[in-house]
Amino acid sequence: MLTDGQPNVGKFDIRTHVKKAIEGKYPLYNLGFGYGVDYGFLEKMALENKGLARRIYPDSDSALQLQGFYDEVSNPMLMDVELHYPENEISGLTKNSFKHFYDGSEIVVAGRFADINQNSLTVDVKGEGANDVLSFTTQQDAEQTAKAFQEQEYIFGDYIERLWAYLTIEQLLEKRHVTREEKENLTAEVLDLSLKYKFVTPLTSMVVTKPEDYDNQAGIADKTTEGIDIFTLALLAPRYLHVDEHPHKTLNLCITKQTPVICFTVDGDPHFIISVPQKEDAICFNINEKPGDVLSLINDPVTGITVNGELIGDKRANSDANSQNTYFGKLGIANKYLNLKVTVTSEKITIQNGNEKTAFTWLDSVTLQQEGLTLIINKEKNLVLSMGDGASFVIVLHQVWKKHPLHQDFLGLYTLKSHKLSEQTHGLLGQFFHPIDFTILEIHPGSDPKKPDATMIIKNKELTVTR
Template sequence: MDRLLLFSVLLASFSAFATSDFLIRKSRNVRKRSTSNTVVNGIEIYSLKIDSKVTSRFAHTVINSRAVNRADVSQEAFFDVDLPKTAFITNFTMTIDGVTYPGTIKEKEVAKQQYQKAVSRGQTAGLVKASGRKTEKFTISVNIAAGSKVTFELTYEELLQRQRTLYEMFIKVKPKQLVDLFQIEVDIYEPQGLSSLEAHGTFITNDLSPVIQKSIAGNKGHVSFKPTIDQQRTCENCSTSLLDGDFVIKYDVNRESPGNVQIVNGYFVHFFAPSNLPSIPKNIIFVIDKSGSMSGRKIIQTKEALLKILDDMKEHDHFNYILFASIEEPWQQTLIKATPENVANAKKFIETIYASGGTNINDPLLMAVEMLNEAQEKHMIPERSSSMIILLTDGDANSGESNPVRIQENVKNAIKGRYPLYSLGFGHDVDYNFLEKLSLENLGVARRIYEDSDSDLQLQGFYDEVANPMLQDIELQYPENAVDDLTQKNFKNYFDGSEIVVAGRITDNDLNFFTADVKAQGADNDLTFVDRINVQEREDAIKQLDYIFGGFTERLWAFLTIQQLLKKRVSAQGDEKENLTAQALDLSLKYKFVTPLTSMVVTKPEDEKNNETLIADKLTEGEEKKASWVSQAPPYQPTYTSYARPVYSVDSDPHFILQIPEKKDAICFNINEGKGVVLNLINDPESGVVVNGQLIGDKGVSSAAKMPNTYFGKIGIVYKGLDLRIEATPQTIAILNGRDNSVFSWLDTLSLDQDGLTLIINRKKNLVVSMGDGAKFVVVLHQVWKKHPEHQDFLGFYTLDTHMFSERTHGLLGQFFHGIDFEVFDVHQSSEPGKPDATMIVKNNTLTVTRGWQKDYRKDPKTGTNVACWFVHNNGKGLIDGVHTDYIVPNILSTA
């Protein structure tokens, strides 16, 4: 049988950063750690090289990792790489004991069929982790026999984008062990000449700084980083490595001419980035989500970003804010000029923003368009000015017009191609696909803002990219009847610090001179820029550079064309979408790019044993898949799920799940108690927050000897600081505030915001409770068939933010809020197929745990999402403090 290694890598939009990350995870056969400084679990990475060649912003990167199994048994070695989201993989090979297995690019459906056949033959399969901010992880593993060697080699290409005057390349460095030969080599060739070149690393110490070598010689630049083993150590004689973080290269080119044209083998690339132009006044409307889900840290960071953005406003700019929740609330009825007085008043207004209500996205966007139209028609803004809308939201539309398709149609019909709409999606729960289509249909782009301590800087960073429009209505023109297959050549805006790139094919073989004309509107008048070059001289100059990879202009043209076709495909329908898909697929196969439409297959000879097939699926920003690993030989490989933040939950009968991002894993346990028992989930004596849950059981049990299934039928939340108590059952939600008592049904839609507390009832779905900056709970409603003979409605409880809680917090969930350290090893087959046992060391206890699955019902109360976890037996004994009966309390609102 052929041995197939299949992997499909889905790459996405916007950022262009080069990164690579190398890990060797725990092997299948866990043995005592080697005393060697360079060996981890029997596997030694003895060489790790990253070689990148950048030609006119187009980077060709080869990652080569070599490992040897020093153990006396076979071991599993992993090759993990954090790839840039805009990069396309072009090749992957594995060399095992001198035999190389190359990859081939195939249409995704064809590769999928091969993959399914391989799985049916009992071969292994796997998936890769979800995306990060700038990168997505690609993982391949191989079982190495004792004493054998393996070489992994991955090649990818990307166009470095210029943002805020610099091109940046990020290389994530994380070998997890000392490496005999570790090196990063980057060669840069820029025909315009380099004006600056810098390199640094987040992990670089004073001792490591001299190891970074960089040089500029005219139009060539070089960066190298080759630390010795001793320089890699965290301390003298330590076996741990300092190499853990981002290695960053930044550069820019000389700007004597605004344009630069490169021609090789009949393909041209035109880079256009003028400088020293006066900025065009901008008219900007910020459409800001202040719905209840934005409460806490989100709204605080949004306000901080808006305040900083105001400081960067130029006095010739015009601006306004439209806040929205269930209804839209404009700050001013028209755009106003950014005078010092108006900016000061805007700051006072921003300080008053608070979160409450639902999410109506449609109406505020239409109001923003109408406001810009009126300002233009009544000449309230300069004739030569650049208008735009920036939308910030963290959720789906659930108020007013809530159909995403109709919202997109309404906004597109209103804007009519006049203003770009930029959409910023806050957090992972936002409907990013909706925002992406909304922006792409209206001359803009969408970005995800990650919930983190620097969310305000992310918001401000995006504003900085569009803060200084220098040209608008830009049209690039090339020799008539001499070029074909052009990429996008008309642009609404050019912003200071960015760059416009156009590529195409030269059809006139006798063309002596190539002329590129750029026409645009500037701040004061219409402008024309002209680049005229001798075709043969330019080609000869490029070909003399033997270290530059050949034919880069053609590959760059294909790269840009595929990206633009995929982007158009997002909003296309019917025949147009099929045509765009066919064009992108054809180019992907021709130029051997792994794109959303293709996969790469590595085939091994028929006589190989222990066949394996791996599929690596790289994700777009709009997808939220999780890593999983299924293996047939042996029956199990650890499954790691990428969590953006910790989630502590209890649901179903009742299953407690601790999702721990630091470990990229989860622990689960059950509590077996009878109906009516009340369990304490959270108790923080400092903040005064207490959460309890009362168990209910099935309506009947078929056997008297059988313990009935139990679920949470009531959740009680106490917040002593506000004298607040909440009792939620599957029928009602009672809110007791002092002597006031309000009762709501799950049929209600409600949002309350008072004194830093936000309560949101999402009809027949869930109750969201946010307390200040750092405490957020979700109570999920589970409803069964009304006349079900056995089961009844019940509740689930999830903690999404625990920053507010003190170190003294306890309870079945609360005791884990400030982290838990554990180690799992000796994974082995149990008596139950597909559920291996392992040994866990936690809280100085050695436990036998079992791999399994539980459900996370936050997004879908009916089917839920699988979460792989290590199950701790006997009511969590050894994991929880004390025994489970210590957590039984007298009543649902007990604070004892």
């Protein structure tokens, strides 16, 4: 069902009529268009009818998103898949029956051994194919499985137990979303598991604190968001530089313990956040340039440090948008006095020291220290870099689904210890590294009732901004 998700009659009536019409014969796929869509209502109706709900974003290519969803569900391999375990051997079993199994998808079932000393488990698997019924029995050995897990770097500690908790929470939330009965009990179960295993859910919140031994560093909270107003973090945005909401945009937050930490960032659809600690405020702006353009971010003639960034766009331009969303696909950091250059893309990191070149990928975990250079690569996450006695930089790798029809991997840049750069530093970021002054006047209602407009006076220029 394709809809704007805004019911024109009672929601309960619609759900009742849809369920009666389908009679459990077919799954219901709900595709909601726009940010005003009542997505919770669509998801609830889809779950009641063994289907899926997806949001179609208006500022991305709708045709590509529809094609991506079609590719996801167009090739069902099995129906009515069930995994049966001996009842007296398993407790806390997650969902073990599935209406459909699609090509390229996966089925994960988790549970607890009733006897902690048990070492083997028998599983009966049944499902219906296009022409016949699939049925087989398999037996798993717990010790062999644990040994195999040890060889996988991403499986560590209580990974399997946390996976069970994650699946249980996810399914309890779905059940809570659909049912009216037992809502309080389901809520209590979700809260207990969320707090025990430290998961952030719609029923819990996250508090980030700065460790005592991180007095000279800024913590970064980084989350890909959907429809969240970027001005909840950045309080000022020059209107003449276009800022829009986008599902692929990243919010960046500099976290401090007591006093502000100066942190200059560029991330997402080049989204600049400039800390102004003396005013306990920040300036936020975007730059509208084309994919392939190279932006001069930092240039300090005294320390010799320069930082440039090359833009990339989405895999396919959105014909409905006034301007294309762009991100940083390549960042170059150099120090001409040390004859050092580090080039970072979403695929590899290259270090050039004079005529010598060394290359790493994001699959490497590296700590490198040599004269004038400290570089740490945290596998598939970020890179920490400092050159000489200058500023330090953190480059964050943002990865998306490889088969995503529109978006691709991109980079974010965070500058720390910017006070170590000279007052002659310039560039899109560099020009703000030393104290700037501005005045905010005439705060008044803007076109968006939630975001008042104001007049900013900065560097003897008068700008209209959104507060």
